[in-house]
């Protein structure tokens with residue numbers, strides 16, 4: 001039997017009719033970027049996360065860069081983050097001109113360890129950027145307390161955690177993306193909520209940050225650009241505008257107040273994501289069932305450690321990551337049996353060659369270094385059949401018995 005690590009064609013078949021109708025309808029409108037489809041999705045997503053503002057962008061990477069810039073983070077600033085993530089988490093800190101500072105992770109959740117953060121804070125620290133890795137929320141109540149104590153901002157990298165959340169100290173359930181100053185999401189096709197291309201979102205409850213993000217995502221122009229320049233630089237500009245004879249363009253469009261980005265969401269992606277958002281809870285529930293199945297199947301099996309969820313913390317199982325000392329051998333064994341697996345992540349970010357200039361050495365962040373040598377991710381997409389799951393579990397157990 002062949003079981004792929006991920007098969008996106010199955011979800012496409014499930015949503016084919018709805019998706020194709022929506023894409024065709026959108027194409028017929030002649031509106032390909034931004035517009036009503038995007039505004040509607042932003043509104044629906046904000047409602048789902050429980051925030052005032054959702055600002056669509058082109059990718060999770062752009063969401064992170066724009067969020068950092070919106071907080072005024074740049075040259076000479078430091079941002080504390082996790083070394084156990086996709087490269088973009090720390091890359092974007094560098095792209096904003098700031099210095100990524102890595103604190104070690106917790107060996108059970110694989111998330112930033114709050115007890116390792118304070119020792120990394122310096123007078124230059126401006127923000128903490130936790131990642132909800134593999135879909136499990138980081139310990140946001142403790143991270144937020146540290147941030148508050150030291151006057152730091154918090155940006156959530158929720159790129160893998162759409163639909164996750166946690167119970168706050170007052171017993172309220174709060175979604176990932178509503179737990180920090182700004183939340184950043186990726187709708188890369190492999191994500192729990194995946195587009196048919198690149199797309200991303202920034203969430204916030206802060207009206208001013210929302211305006212600044214909207215300005216940065218579109219060349220710092222027009223009304224949002226002028227407002228953002230005032231908020232960031234205190235410069236009050238007279239709003240300029242030129243009305244086009246046919247009235248087609250926003251008269252303020254070709255007047256720019258900040259150096260920004262081109263990070264707009266395609267209308268077709270917004271239509272796809274609007275459809276898929278209705279299925280997200282159902283898909284995430286199925287992922288949780290699969291995780292439960294694997295963990296029950298591996299109970300008592302020697303040589304592997306199953307992932308754990310902290311109490312009161314949500315997990316949307318973007319990945320199911322086992323720990324195994326014989327990581328490479330397990331991956332090769334599964335491949336020989338036709339089972340796909342993935343080694344997220346093979347290199348901790350502080351030891352990536354691109355960050356060699358930061359001067360980290362092997363041994364600096366021992367927990368992250370150990371975990372990267374152990375994690376093997378198994379297939380966990382909602383459309384997997386029970387027969388396939390039985391086969392994957394049987395193969396893992398067969399390996400462990402050797």
Ligand SMILES: Cc1ncc(COP(=O)(O)O)c(C=O)c1O
Pocket residue numbers: 059060061062085086088089131157159160185186187188198199200
């Ligand atoms: C944790 C994390 N951060 C950031 C990103 C970047 O998102 P994108 O690929 O949409 O730019 C991703 C996904 O690729 C991710 O998994």
